[in-house]
Amino acid sequence: MSGTKVAVVGAAGRMGRAVCAAVEAADDLELVGRFDAGDDLGDLSGADVAVEFSVPDASPANVAHCVAQGVHVVVGTTGWTDEGLDTLRGQLAQAPGVGVLVAPNFAVGAVLLMDFARRAAPFFESVEVVELHHPDKVDAPSGTAARTAELVGAARDAAGCDPVPDATTHDPDGARGARVHGVPVHSVRLRGLVAHQEVLLGGPGEMLTLRHDSFDRASFMTGVLAAVREVGSRPGLTVGLERYLGLG
Numbered sequence: 001m002s003g004t005k006v007a008v009v010g011a012a013g014r015m016g017r018a019v020c021a022a023v024e025a026a027d028d029l030e031l032v033g034r035f036d037a038g039d040d041l042g043d044l045s046g047a048d049v050a051v052e053f054s055v056p057d058a059s060p061a062n063v064a065h066c067v068a069q070g071v072h073v074v075v076g077t078t079g080w081t082d083e084g085l086d087t088l089r090g091q092l093a094q095a096p097g098v099g100v101l102v103a104p105n106f107a108v109g110a111v112l113l114m115d116f117a118r119r120a121a122p123f124f125e126s127v128e129v130v131e132l133h134h135p136d137k138v139d140a141p142s143g144t145a146a147r148t149a150e151l152v153g154a155a156r157d158a159a160g161c162d163p164v165p166d167a168t169t170h171d172p173d174g175a176r177g178a179r180v181h182g183v184p185v186h187s188v189r190l191r192g193l194v195a196h197q198e199v200l201l202g203g204p205g206e207m208l209t210l211r212h213d214s215f216d217r218a219s220f221m222t223g224v225l226a227a228v229r230e231v232g233s234r235p236g237l238t239v240g241l242e243r244y245l246g247l248g
């Protein structure tokens, strides 16, 4: 079998294993390497594209290594900071033709939810984000929730909206959640869950609830494989799968 050669970094993890299986099942893709913690990435086993699902502390160095090797990268690891993305842009400037996609969520439904939330946000006084995940997740809030809140906050700023109303003056334990771009974000960690998100939008006498559920890691694979097929034709840094779907 031949086709686009793919290496998976973080291959022993939950997402990495699912990506390896999805790549192996795709007729036009060939899995050439599996790498995990402690492995020397070397030349990525001659891969055209690397898929990176590891841990926030390791991801920037892994991606930098791939870029230096001239290998396109599809990055699913969450926790990337603005500074990390700026550094990556600098690395890509030294590697013309190399494409990197950093996407906090590869589930098409979750990407659509973010777009719907961004569009709806200026029409409501209040908006809050609730993300719910399995308890083995190490970062909070989720990358998807942080990005959703960023998009919602930016849309409200652009529309000249007031800050979300909140009379709370006493919250010693942080019960009102984190604030991302002025939007309260709440993280639930519960055994049995995979990845879920709600955006609650409230106005006088009404509420709109947008909800997405990933019941299985299969939900991410359509987006991951689409990104693997396209990343090579999009040089430089792209943040968010929505750009590949024509929504950005």
Ligand SMILES: NC(=O)c1ccc[n+]([C@@H]2O[C@H](COP(=O)([O-])OP(=O)(O)OC[C@H]3O[C@@H](n4cnc5c(N)ncnc54)[C@H](O)[C@@H]3O)[C@@H](O)[C@H]2O)c1
Pocket (backbone or CB within 6 Å): 009, 010, 011, 012, 013, 014, 015, 016, 035, 036, 037, 038, 053, 054, 055, 056, 058, 062, 075, 076, 077, 078, 079, 103, 104, 105, 106, 107, 220
């Ligand atoms: N973008 C998305 O759609 C999406 C979906 C689910 C999870 N995620 C994110 O993907 C990441 C991985 O999630 P997971 O559930 O598979 O976690 P996991 O803990 O099951 O797997 C992480 C893997 O990375 C490995 N690792 C650690 N350090 C490494 C290094 N230096 N180099 C290579 N591999 C290393 C670990 O050994 C482990 O096998 C997390 O950041 C998670 O938030 C993103």
